[in-house]
Each structure stands twice: as structure tokens, then as C-alpha cells.
Amino acid sequence: MAGVSFYRFLNSGKAFNGQDLGARDGAGFWLNAVELTFKVTDPTVTQRYRNLKPYQWSGPDSIWLQRDTASWTLYRSTQGGGADPPLDGNWQTTLPTIAYYDNPGLQLGQFQSFDSQGATRIHIVQNFTGWVVGYPVRGGDAEQLSETVGWYSRVSIAKSDGKWSRDLTRCGATIGWVLTTQTP
Secondary structure, three states: OOOEEEEEEEOOOEOOOOOEOEEEEEOOEEEEEEEEEEEEOOOOHHHHEEEEEEEEEEEEEEEEEEOOOOOOEEEEEEOOOEEOOOOOOOEEEEOOEEEEEEOOEEOHHHHHHHHHOOOOEEEEEEEEEEEEEEEEOOOOOOEEOOOOEEEEEEEEEEEEOOEEEEOHHHOEEEEOOOOOOOOO
């Protein structure tokens, strides 16, 4: 690639934007907050490209549900949503570092829907790929400047005595991809 390399993946501590990393659970949401960091390794990159920034693609992903002691059922499986660039405020370019923050997982609307359908366990698998792009100073469309880095998030929650909690044995986020078709 053109002189930008993957540097690190963080899923604990604090992100560059001050957000806590790792499990982020609240009233009806369960998220895995992460930060991916890239470094410019070739100083000529900044002479040949402008507006260096992170980019991301989502998918494939799946949602599995279980009701009481019944078998897990695949609620949805997709190739993903495609382009999923980091939101403004969730990425930063302070050369030589380019970093972004993301927090995938189970959102309030999804949770309420599954809870009302009688789910007692919910398992979400999301795969992502991230990289850095830059615009040639000579003009033209953005070009990929780093390798593509795969990472995933798994959130699994269970209902016991009317209360939902994270199943720590099935949750987490890290580098690589995980199968979306495998029963939890």
C-alpha cells in the first residue's frame, strides 16, 4: 500500500475522543466500543495525498434469537450494510496518526422489538473492515492508502428473572472476522 500501516486495535481504556472503550451497557443498549489506529509510515504520503481519513465497511452480520429453552433461530443474516464510514467526531487525523472510534452492538429499538417478541437470549455478530483513504493532490477520487483490517463485535445478552444482562462468555470485539452462520 501507499505508506500507511495499521498500528493498533484498542478495546479497553479511553479512545482519542474521550469515550470509554470496551463493553458499554445502558438502558436498552449493549455495545462494544473500539478504536482502530493507523500510522503514516512513508513521509511522502502527505506530499502526494490530502484529507487522509479512516474508512469502514460493515458486514457480514447476523442476529440470533432464543426463546426460553428452544433452539437458537437465525433472525437475520446479511452481507452487511456496505459503506459505514466513521461519524464526524469519531475519527481524527493528527499526523502521523489516523484513528477512529466505533461502538457496534444492540441498539434500543432492536432490543425492544426482540424483548416484545418473547426472546430470552439475543446474540449479534457484526464483522467490519477498516482502512485509510486519501485524495491525490493532483485531483481525483479517494484512494486506499493502507491495508484492510478486519475486526468483529459480538454482543450476547440473556434474560433471567426478568432482567437482561451480558453473557460475558459470548461477547467481545477484536481483530479478525467471526462466522455469522454458526449457532451461538
